[in-house]
Amino acid sequence: MTDTNVHDIIVIGGGVIGLSSALALQKAGYKVLVLDRPSATRKASEMNAGAFAFTDIVPLATPGIMRRAPKWLLDPLGPLSVPPAYAFKIAPWMLRFWRASWPDRYQASLTSQASLMQLSQAALERQSADLGSANLFQREGQLQLYEGLREYQASLPGWELRRKHGIRFKLLESPDAIADIQPGLDPRFTHAAYTPDWINTVDPARWLAHLTSVFEARNGRTESADVVRIVPGEGSVELETGSGSFFGKRVVVAAGAWSHHLARGLGDRIPLETERGYNTTLPEGAFDLRTHLTFSGHGFVVTKINGGVRVGGAVELGGLKLPPNYKRADILLGKAKQFLPALKTDGGTKWMGFRPSMPDSLPVIDRSPSDRRIVYAFGHGHLGLTQSAGTAELVASLAAETSASIDTSAFSARRF
Template identity: 65%
Template sequence: MTYLAGQPLKILSDPNVQDVIVIGAGVIGISAALALQADGRKVTVLDRQDSSPRASDMNAGAFAFADIMPLAAPGILRKAPKWLLDPLGPLSVPPAYAFKILPWLVRFWRASLPGRYQKSLSAQASLMKLSQDALERLISDTSAEELIRRDGQLQLYEREREFQASLPGWELRRKHSVNFKLLKSAEEIADIQPGIDSRFSFAGFTPDWINTCDPAAWLSHLTNVFRTRGGNVIEANATQLRSTGNGVEIQSVNGIHCASQVIVAAGAWSHHLAKTLGDTIPLETERGYNTTLPSTGFDLKTHLTFPGHGFVITRINDGIRVGGAVELGGLQLPANYKRAEILLEKARSFLPELDKKTGHQWMGFRPSLPDSLPVIGPSSKDKRVIYAFGHGHLGLTQSAGTAELVRALSNKTQPPIDLAAYSPNRF
């Protein structure tokens, strides 16, 4: 009999070791489960027993394939002190968390050095290209086109100086075959999206940008397809991994599951599980805030990004979601919804016709690694455990591509891209 916290545990799974268990029922975990299931694998997904909406349900709904530049970029630290000292700025660290996150920030600085940044940029672009192609395969395979919007995206700049500073980034996109058009007047912008304040007279438009009409509906659809095809989703909070001769044991608060292979895709909680196996991975939590307004009179035609202010405005079903910014504050500190209020105030300033109705506020956890790249690869302690986490605010974007990489790793076939940059051992 196995014991946890002094109490005997029953084996919850079939007495025989299961084929594959995926820990995490967010968009990464479910996408990976579907990919493995397509190869004939028998897959069970363990879902956290938590009623609060997760990042996979409440994000901005964007498949941001054009966002190939890592957050840890050269010169970022020239901006960081100003941002970090502003508790409501686009990048902030709550004072109560500053000491704890210091080692992560040192790694973040190292990742911004030119040589490391170029490697991360190349890896990010490679994963984006794979994910873009993989998404189209997933949409077709699951008959999900009705959940997709192909309306493009505007990145808006309110000063010529800000626009000029963005041009190297647009040139990098060009080198990586991202389709875009630069706009240099409020009139050109209004042709794509009327109703934006005229202070925004410069923009970049990416016509191939894709959104889902509702990320919660997208995840629900994928989960239902997984179940329809014979997949099993069980509520269980995984707390520990343990290697055994028969397989990998997963301890949860109410029992044990055992599988011949385990995929860890538990988002911001993943590194805690990895540590129980002996892997130390420097994952931190980006706390994202947004407000979803109900059906409004404003006709939002495309996804809007305000890079100088660190937030986006997007259409979710018939409503509008305003959110973004990065607060590096871990999993335990209380939410600071003043951040969501500030973003909404800015949105109403930038879009004067936006409805003044009260919206629904949300804060969620996005798992982030210092070099802006996820961990995708086997554990150094047990190759039967595959990690797939740390996508930051790009989890939805990179989910389909990550799933295809997990499938290759699981089946020991050649991955479609080089995985060295995403290795769990790179730190």
């Protein structure tokens, strides 16, 4: 092996975290190779709701959430569920999830999440200006909707937290006020909060394709390869694949829901689990959607994609191997039809994908405890698109061994 065969940096993972990181590293002067595992299905970076959800600073593990855990097993089609066949395997993760919901851990996670969101929002604007991608964004805000006064009042402490972290919003307390922003909602939604700074991409698949094309136009390389093992060597880090090996001076692991398998091979045991997300994409003309809709009590969203409508969300903690349960997508679509009576539900395409999640809702953005040349960037849950630009800037700082712009201790690979 000669020096010409050793890349400056190899990024494992061609999703939005991997490509954003590759672009940031490229901008910092590194020669970067991206290795992306081949797949017969479209990845979460292409088929998510397309939202840059910078207002979502509240972790999933909130105080008291474990009181609802028995329901997750009893209602396999609920907003948050654990398939019985996976319950035993996920038990250690659930214990950490429970610990993350204690008030001390919860408050720390919320503060760190808010910090990463603020960085990511500013970083997205820098990334957009650099890539010339203004045409790929929809700046139409978001409505978070509530059924009745009780659900609305229960949400108010969360909005007060957002206010303290500088998030702009307007509380709406009548169906008429909601209809001024989004007509056509069932009148059961009596209250809402509108966040004007919410951003969506017109299509996450187009956004990822744009990141890839700019990266390659700037002399970056992408190859299809399934990395099965990382082997640190004296002069470089070897990445073993089914078709040979690649060598890099540094490596970034951004392989989404598969990342912890690679970390385990290095001796780093990181409690990553898989949120399985479901959606249905309806064709153009399905509904006159004017803003991103979040149905908080039902765990799903309705969003505009390429002029059509995507209905999706919920959390199924079911790992990588269980077969998809598309009844979940059907349930969400049926609810969307109830809540938006004029919605045309014909001609939809169903999808299920994997979202890599940590017990405390915070990603791992850190050097490997086993080898400083290896950087981890994974575990963003359903916020990968949202936090991609901010994560990329932190990855570039780690690679260059310079100070990060925010406190990154909460994203440590050692925290568990």
